[in-house]
Amino acid sequence: MKWPLLDVPSSATVKDTRSPSPAHLSNKVPVVQPPHHMHPLTPLITYSNDHFSPGSPPTHLSPEIDPKTAGIPRPPHPSELSPYYPLSPGAVGQIPHPLGWLVPQQGQPMYSLPPGGFRHPYPALAMNASMSSLVSSRFSPHMVAPAHPGLPTSGIPHPAIVPPIVKQEPAPPSLSPAMSAKSPVTVKKEEEKKPHVKKPLNAFMLYMKEMRAKVVAECTLKESAAINQILGRKWHNLSREEQAKYYELARKERQLHSQLYPTWSARDNYGKKKKRKREKQLSQTQSQQQVQEAEGALASKSKKPCVQYLPPEKSCDSPASSHGSMLDSPATPSAALASPAAPAATHSEQAQPLSLTTKPESRAQLALHSAAFLSAKATATSSGQMGSQPPLLSRPLPLGSLPTALLTSPPSFPAALHAHQALPVLQAQPLSLVTKSAH
DNA sequence: AGGCCTTTGAAGTCT
DNA sequence: AGACTTCAAAGGCCT
Numbered sequence: 001m002k003w004p005l006l007d008v009p010s011s012a013t014v015k016d017t018r019s020p021s022p023a024h025l026s027n028k029v030p031v032v033q034p035p036h037h038m039h040p041l042t043p044l045i046t047y048s049n050d051h052f053s054p055g056s057p058p059t060h061l062s063p064e065i066d067p068k069t070a071g072i073p074r075p076p077h078p079s080e081l082s083p084y085y086p087l088s089p090g091a092v093g094q095i096p097h098p099l100g101w102l103v104p105q106q107g108q109p110m111y112s113l114p115p116g117g118f119r120h121p122y123p124a125l126a127m128n129a130s131m132s133s134l135v136s137s138r139f140s141p142h143m144v145a146p147a148h149p150g151l152p153t154s155g156i157p158h159p160a161i162v163p164p165i166v167k168q169e170p171a172p173p174s175l176s177p178a179m180s181a182k183s184p185v186t187v188k189k190e191e192e193k194k195p196h197v198k199k200p201l202n203a204f205m206l207y208m209k210e211m212r213a214k215v216v217a218e219c220t221l222k223e224s225a226a227i228n229q230i231l232g233r234k235w236h237n238l239s240r241e242e243q244a245k246y247y248e249l250a251r252k253e254r255q256l257h258s259q260l261y262p263t264w265s266a267r268d269n270y271g272k273k274k275k276r277k278r279e280k281q282l283s284q285t286q287s288q289q290q291v292q293e294a295e296g297a298l299a300s301k302s303k304k305p306c307v308q309y310l311p312p313e314k315s316c317d318s319p320a321s322s323h324g325s326m327l328d329s330p331a332t333p334s335a336a337l338a339s340p341a342a343p344a345a346t347h348s349e350q351a352q353p354l355s356l357t358t359k360p361e362s363r364a365q366l367a368l369h370s371a372a373f374l375s376a377k378a379t380a381t382s383s384g385q386m387g388s389q390p391p392l393l394s395r396p397l398p399l400g401s402l403p404t405a406l407l408t409s410p411p412s413f414p415a416a417l418h419a420h421q422a423l424p425v426l427q428a429q430p431l432s433l434v435t436k437s438a439h
Numbered sequence: 440a441g442g443c444c445t446t447t448g449a450a451g452t453c454t
Numbered sequence: 455a456g457a458c459t460t461c462a463a464a465g466g467c468c469t
Contacts, residue, residue, distance in 0.1 A: 199462045204447035208463065216465095224464040228446040235447070250448080266450045269461060273442095 197264050200257040203246035204235055
């Protein structure tokens with residue numbers, strides 16, 4: 001699948017993005033969070049297309065950009081960073097951070113800041129007293145090493161930095177000049193002290209951060225698992241343009257991250273989290289088998305009701321506010337993804353929907369979803385309501401559970417939306433084991 | 440207290 | 455090359 005290049009006026013690239021004006025803030029992305037839930041990206045990043053240069057579209061949206069290289073940390077081309085990331089020493093203090101990861105959200109910064117020595121490279125993000133104290137209580141100055149020759153030596157505190165969980169000690173031995181001979185124990189200690197540089201957020205994560213508060217506000221649901229399911233559907237319901245904004249933000253985030261931590265690798269964080277139980281990491285073959293089994297024996301089962309987090313008839317469960325672009329764009333990601341015949345599936349996002357989650361429980365749930373979907377489809381098609389796969393199921397449905405016809409016939413968005421709205425049964429009803437009610 | 444759940448995407452490892 | 459795994463955020467739930 002190829003998403004077209006964003007149709008953005010070329011003049012947009014030269015707009016001054018350093019001082020977000022109210023005009024900038026009036027964009028198509030529904031930023032309706034209450035002030036205290038202001039997304040860290042929101043204040044500084046405007047989602048107007050004006051800010052997305054046609055020269056730097058999201059990797060998967062641009063056939064001109066090699067998706068393989070797009071995610072690889074590399075020295076960003078000046079034209080890619082500017083004016084967002086003028087990280088040269090002289091200019092770094094001029095530009096507000098476009099991603100706004102220093103802006104507090106819900107009382108806390110999206111990422112953490114080191115104490116002292118912070119030079120406020122982005123004036124708009126200069127820490128206030130409360131932030132500063134919060135930050136200084138969490139970090140020690142040695143945490144952030146200068147990562148890039150083009151960066152301030154004081155170390156730009158990328159939000160991704162997380163303090164290592166280490167007991168407080170008077171003076172870090174690693175800072176001692178006399179530390180020439182390091183014992184293995186010391187080395188180990190130092191490793192433990194190394195700051196945990198988190199992965200940059202991907203597009204969906206950025207979207208989640210922004211929209212979570214809104215969804216939570218609309219729903220009585222509080223569990224993130226449920227919210228995330230809703231957000232996942234909303235994500236698929238976004239127009240390509242709206243998704244493109246987040247892909248672009250994510251791309252910039254990765255660029256900045258790679259500049260700040262050129263030696264960082266995602267591998268560095270492997271093992272930082274507790275490994276999940278091995279038995280949950282089944283092969284896809286196994287998962288497909290499970291799905292099929294679950295499909296075949298819908299009646300029996302599932303450790304967990306698949307709709308536990310998705311109560312039907314929830315207002316927040318509805319697709320994101322209908323956008324004209326959605327209705328005008330039949331070839332949405334979801335729709336296109338549903339078609340294996342879609343050309344040029346070069347992006348992971350394009351292939352993923354055809355892969356299964358690795359979680360057995362999830363697969364069981366998906367199987368139930370699938371069975372429910374198939375059941376609903378039989379009903380809907382007989383009534384002529386549904387000729388296509390609703391977007392809400394474009395991802396949750398395991399490939400193996402879908403009839404070939406569905407996979408080869410991407411739905412138009414209007415049809416999908418109608419199906420979605422007309423078939424709440426797809427969400428949960430056949431398995432209405434809702435544990436929470438919205439109201 | 441800490442892992443699980445749940446989502447998508449990026450990037451790593453493995454086969 | 456493709457499949458698989460891990461982590462990123464979030465907060466209630468569960469052990």
